[in-house]
Amino acid sequence: MTQMTMIAAIQNAHDLAMARDENVVVFGEDVGYFGGVFRCTAGLQQKYGSSRCFDAPISELGIVGAGIGMAAYGLKPVVEVQFADYMYPAYDQIVSEAARLRYRSGGEFTCPIVVRMPTGGGIWGGQTHSQSPEALFTHVAGLKTVIPSNPQDAKGLLLAAIADPDPVIFLEPKRLYNGPFDGHHDRPVRPWKTHPLGEVDPGYYEVPLGKAAVVRAGQELSIVTYGTMVHVAIAAAEETGIDAEVIDLRTLIPLDTETVMASVQKTGRCLVLHEATLTSGFGAELAAQIQAECFYHLEAPVLRVAGWDTPYPHAQEWAYFPGPDRVGRNMLKLMEA
Amino acid sequence: MTQMTMIAAIQNAHDLAMARDENVVVFGEDVGYFGGVFRCTAGLQQKYGSSRCFDAPISELGIVGAGIGMAAYGLKPVVEVQFADYMYPAYDQIVSEAARLRYRSGGEFTCPIVVRMPTGGGIWGGQTHSQSPEALFTHVAGLKTVIPSNPQDAKGLLLAAIADPDPVIFLEPKRLYNGPFDGHHDRPVRPWKTHPLGEVDPGYYEVPLGKAAVVRAGQELSIVTYGTMVHVAIAAAEETGIDAEVIDLRTLIPLDTETVMASVQKTGRCLVLHEATLTSGFGAELAAQIQAECFYHLEAPVLRVAGWDTPYPHAQEWAYFPGPDRVGRNMLKLMEA
Amino acid sequence: MTDTPPLSLKVPQPECRPGDTPDFSGIEIPAAGTVRRPAVDEQAEAMRDLAFTIIRVMDDEGAAQGDWAGSLTDDEIAQGLRDMMTLRIYDNRMMTAQRQGKTSFYMQHLGEEAISCAFQRALQKGDMNFPTYRQAGLLIASGYPMETMMCQVFSNEADPLHGRQLPVMYSSKEHGYFTISGNLATQYIQAVGWSMASAIKGDTKIAASWIGDGSTSENDFHAALVFASTYTAPVVLNVVNNQWAISTFQGIARGGAHTFASRGHGFGIPSLRVDGNDYLAVHAVAKWAVERARRNLGPTLIEHVTYRAGGHSTSDDPSAYRPKSESEAWPLGDPIDRVKKYLIGKGVWTEERHKQAEAEITDRVIECQKRAEAIGTLNSGHVPSPRDMFEDVYAEMPPHLVRQRHEVGY
Amino acid sequence: MTDTPPLSLKVPQPECRPGDTPDFSGIEIPAAGTVRRPAVDEQAEAMRDLAFTIIRVMDDEGAAQGDWAGSLTDDEIAQGLRDMMTLRIYDNRMMTAQRQGKTSFYMQHLGEEAISCAFQRALQKGDMNFPTYRQAGLLIASGYPMETMMCQVFSNEADPLHGRQLPVMYSSKEHGYFTISGNLATQYIQAVGWSMASAIKGDTKIAASWIGDGSTSENDFHAALVFASTYTAPVVLNVVNNQWAISTFQGIARGGAHTFASRGHGFGIPSLRVDGNDYLAVHAVAKWAVERARRNLGPTLIEHVTYRAGGHSTSDDPSAYRPKSESEAWPLGDPIDRVKKYLIGKGVWTEERHKQAEAEITDRVIECQKRAEAIGTLNSGHVPSPRDMFEDVYAEMPPHLVRQRHEVGY
Numbered sequence A, B: 001m002t003q004m005t006m007i008a009a010i011q012n013a014h015d016l017a018m019a020r021d022e023n024v025v026v027f028g029e030d031v032g033y034f035g036g037v038f039r040c041t042a043g044l045q046q047k048y049g050s051s052r053c054f055d056a057p058i059s060e061l062g063i064v065g066a067g068i069g070m071a072a073y074g075l076k077p078v079v080e081v082q083f084a085d086y087m088y089p090a091y092d093q094i095v096s097e098a099a100r101l102r103y104r105s106g107g108e109f110t111c112p113i114v115v116r117m118p119t120g121g122g123i124w125g126g127q128t129h130s131q132s133p134e135a136l137f138t139h140v141a142g143l144k145t146v147i148p149s150n151p152q153d154a155k156g157l158l159l160a161a162i163a164d165p166d167p168v169i170f171l172e173p174k175r176l177y178n179g180p181f182d183g184h185h186d187r188p189v190r191p192w193k194t195h196p197l198g199e200v201d202p203g204y205y206e207v208p209l210g211k212a213a214v215v216r217a218g219q220e221l222s223i224v225t226y227g228t229m230v231h232v233a234i235a236a237a238e239e240t241g242i243d244a245e246v247i248d249l250r251t252l253i254p255l256d257t258e259t260v261m262a263s264v265q266k267t268g269r270c271l272v273l274h275e276a277t278l279t280s281g282f283g284a285e286l287a288a289q290i291q292a293e294c295f296y297h298l299e300a301p302v303l304r305v306a307g308w309d310t311p312y313p314h315a316q317e318w319a320y321f322p323g324p325d326r327v328g329r330n331m332l333k334l335m336e337a
Numbered sequence C, D: 001m002t003d004t005p006p007l008s009l010k011v012p013q014p015e016c017r018p019g020d021t022p023d024f025s026g027i028e029i030p031a032a033g034t035v036r037r038p039a040v041d042e043q044a045e046a047m048r049d050l051a052f053t054i055i056r057v058m059d060d061e062g063a064a065q066g067d068w069a070g071s072l073t074d075d076e077i078a079q080g081l082r083d084m085m086t087l088r089i090y091d092n093r094m095m096t097a098q099r100q101g102k103t104s105f106y107m108q109h110l111g112e113e114a115i116s117c118a119f120q121r122a123l124q125k126g127d128m129n130f131p132t133y134r135q136a137g138l139l140i141a142s143g144y145p146m147e148t149m150m151c152q153v154f155s156n157e158a159d160p161l162h163g164r165q166l167p168v169m170y171s172s173k174e175h176g177y178f179t180i181s182g183n184l185a186t187q188y189i190q191a192v193g194w195s196m197a198s199a200i201k202g203d204t205k206i207a208a209s210w211i212g213d214g215s216t217s218e219n220d221f222h223a224a225l226v227f228a229s230t231y232t233a234p235v236v237l238n239v240v241n242n243q244w245a246i247s248t249f250q251g252i253a254r255g256g257a258h259t260f261a262s263r264g265h266g267f268g269i270p271s272l273r274v275d276g277n278d279y280l281a282v283h284a285v286a287k288w289a290v291e292r293a294r295r296n297l298g299p300t301l302i303e304h305v306t307y308r309a310g311g312h313s314t315s316d317d318p319s320a321y322r323p324k325s326e327s328e329a330w331p332l333g334d335p336i337d338r339v340k341k342y343l344i345g346k347g348v349w350t351e352e353r354h355k356q357a358e359a360e361i362t363d364r365v366i367e368c369q370k371r372a373e374a375i376g377t378l379n380s381g382h383v384p385s386p387r388d389m390f391e392d393v394y395a396e397m398p399p400h401l402v403r404q405r406h407e408v409g410y
Ligand SMILES: Cc1ncc(C[n+]2csc(CCOP(=O)(O)OP(=O)(O)O)c2C)c(N)n1
Pocket: B029, B058, B082, B086, B089, C132, C134, C182, C183, C184, C211, C212, C213, C214, C215, C216, C242, C244, C245, C246, C308, C312
């Protein structure tokens, strides 16, 4: 095992995939010579040459659209959108094209593209460097949506995404790039090397898409979450002393309903947690499914804790961010219900 | 009162708004000389001149983006996206710009634009003339989302949307343009003149945004729905004989939770119905809220009936469309639960 | 500057509307053979003039003229004539079938047959077109089975797309025909990416992309020009200017530019304008552009100047927005008539033979149609199963789709 | 054609990377005063050459030369110098404040001060800029209170944007400065729409839009050119080519075109290229373009050729991707030094007076900063209330936001 940050783990996944399969190509804004503004593609151009890893014009549409053409040709493009907040110009290509090539061509043309994008806030990024648009992907048939919460998973999920025959949206919680942030922004930063999942298998391995992880076992309450919020949930569980089970979904679509329902049916109480705007967030889908599947087990309604229905503000970042206090308060509320 | 189709009612709303307020301008693809592929803007260029109603290049981004600039200047642009399926190229301008101008400028610049788009299927339109993307708008703070189900509402809601100081997404169920379609595609087409809500007040009036309508009173079960599905729900209620209350939301955001919750708390059973893809559809948000607010009143889990998680197919259109049979079956299931 | 006069909005208007007399005098048409043919490796800057003229080969008398002539033998041209006739007859049959309720929708090529039919003949096997709905000639000229086209149009059980797509949204990897999107323009940048992939792999295949005049306003058109220019992509970028985008005349998309071809200039892309109703000219220009791409010299932009003689689709009635007689006034003539005249002039074709060919093709089309209809039409009930609706969303069906499929009873 | 050699991907590379010797010899720089000044109503086609040259007024000796000289009096030029010095000193202070943790982020203008400072002086009250984050000179030159700018940067209680926006994303309707978006390029088409609205209303106001070299690849740039061209919109379309887009050199966005200005040609838009480090030239070209717009002659595209001498933002370290000395090798010099030399040459300025002005401005900036910091900084805790987070999402707060606000305790 090797110590890696999430950035190093993602870089390493690219490196292994490119070494294994010469159809893997990597491009995006600033990803070539410089290796990406978050350094997730550092060194790849130097190692694999500029026709397999290169800088792209500032056109997310072009990046994804050209990637779709390459995927249809038979390559495996792994492209970067610099921030998830900038995926909108590419949204038509993702929704109308990547997601539907296989379907509309009767399986003749396929689109094994991976679209990576840093997501989430907590970095003083304001409304255009903090968004969590996962629900805009989960509504689209034909896409898979993945979001890791630690280096070990990030690497294995990215390798699985690259191996996948279908388009995968790969959301990287940027607040976790350098350490397991639990929402206590006022405490010293914790690096990944202090966390067991910062120990990464240096070889090739896949973490299968569609499988959630129970990252904390518990009996009283289930917290269903993903990304940065996994660490917030664990912190809230520790701090409230509530014996909460924390589920890290890892893949949103396809959703591991078995793991989720088994947990909620066991605990009878469920808190759904994400950083994205509450209304029509992925938490709505989770709550809708959980109340349907666990109706007779639930002792209280499924409670959603999420970002407010406002743009992500700059100065009020920590009032927006659903940190351990807010989560804890809601856990207590749920236990009392 | 005057007999109007939904098309005539929408055309009439434009006409009255343009006559009242010379800041109202109307443009989009084919909306000028020709009056729109669905004729919703017929005659406006001839009446108000080509600087107030004109054809636009085929650039949904340009249409909405230019509209935002006009709105910031002080005009009231009412723009048409030819089919909701073609809104994706404009999605960045809608989400990142229209929805956030007021917020990010501290109220200095505002964006009173109305973006109209025909939505929904049932017209043999295949995957790119049938989509219902409302959930992609309801997740975005700063937008209002409206969807009428009859001529009388369509006119009043559109006039309210035009009068609204914020950006409004106005979805027009195209299958309802010419008549109150209830999902029985194999029966003769019913025109609006056979329906009481095809009688439209010819003068200026607004149907306030954010207010649902109980279109059928009932005691046993609540169906929460909107758009075309309102008529399907009514048909299913009649056909099953279940005493269902049917709520036509009319506005999705802001949501009239009072009307919805009062109904569900009364009936204790709730079916949420829409044509859009199930997963992460607006039904998820409804189910999540309803189970939270009505937990102690619910005798069965909230049941969602929706389009399948596939693209909208051409030949299998009626297997995709959640028609009265599918709705009826699920109502029975819900009564048995 | 309080004395500044008020601004006013200028909205371009077409020359004529219903009731007016058609007027195409604004279109400058050089005589056939007068436009030079540059070397394929000439610099873009040295051929800017070619974006402001019209490359034409066949003159009014039907003779081939100038540098661009000679890319095809008379046999090949006769084959081209047959391709175009086939497309037109096919279109006619399908228009009628749609009116009879055998399918929901159709889009024809009337007046534009030369473009896709000739272009395909300049490509090689393995090359990939990224077409719009108005280039079925690419399929016809590549020998794609017409019966299969019809099965797609009828959404019947033999439709290779399993009834999922609107009629005319064909797909054939083998025949170099990328799956059509209902969203305009999205294919334009994909073609560039596909061709970049070929370059990355050291392959020799090239891509050809297609777009209409109106759709050049879309985002994807720009992205394609940017990427093609930046990476010197081996792609041919076709713009089919058929004067109309549904009810909107081409001036709304073109704006203050004189031509669509000139859009390439700001990207350093060699840009040509060709008589789209001249089969010989389209083929010659296509061949030139394909050679540029194949030799890794990069992209070429081609504006095909033509006229959409029919309605936009079966849902459209053009008499509501343009003079009925406009089509007859179109100065570049009919692509089929022109080739016919050329071949007759060369003594390798006769009126007689033409009629005979027409009858033969019609028979063949009718026969295909009979077979296709025997399999099923949209209104016959013999359409793909709802089961197919759930396939191919993903390579492997995820559990939630399996559950939904069970709910429908499959 | 089995003998076709394999294709290969061509990826543009900058002249030099860290370790290399900077080389700008590829940039052709005409002598000041040598480029003609066309009439404002000249046709776009007649001035294509102006997109491939660089309009320059100040020569190496500091003298003003040619047709474009004379748009400003010496007093106005001295004011311009003060504007640029103010912007640079302001930037310096804010860069330091960011390093001290008083705010989260900052973006400076080093080397690009002439562009926004000079441009603003060509506009009238009521005109509207649609800027990027790198045109704060528009605010400085329009007299926007610097203290308010700082309050925005510090996200303090006096920030008119209530702490909602990233630092430098100012907004001022009164000062003709449209609210900045973090999403590149979106403002470009909005400016066109705003100017169309002015034309629709018979107003006399015009708009000016701004974009960086890298961002011209975005969709919105294209939409803006299309709409501006189609409706002859009264807008000035500025492209600031500062050679870099974060770590990406301008060749990736420019591709095979020689200049960004030439992008206007495919749209029939008059397009000029100007020395962005020459205050006099920028002003003269701006004035010309503004007059065109005001007289309803339509859009003008201006490429400002300059160099981003600093990092992209406080998050960026350019030494990772370009030679440290590249900035010094930049052939168009420093905009402040050049105007200073000009004024000294004219005998209306001295080294002495320059130092004095520098001290005065520094004092004024420090004083503003003291007042702004006294109100609060991002790390001082005196930031807008979470209550403000829920305001202005809509004109009227809908019930669900009221509930959420209550949950936070307000
Ligand atoms: C993104 C998008 N916007 C709008 C439409 C609706 N639409 C279909 S065809 C068409 C006109 C296209 O005109 P043109 O590009 O000139 O092609 P032509 O039909 O003339 O071949 C329009 C507006 C669409 N299909 N996709």
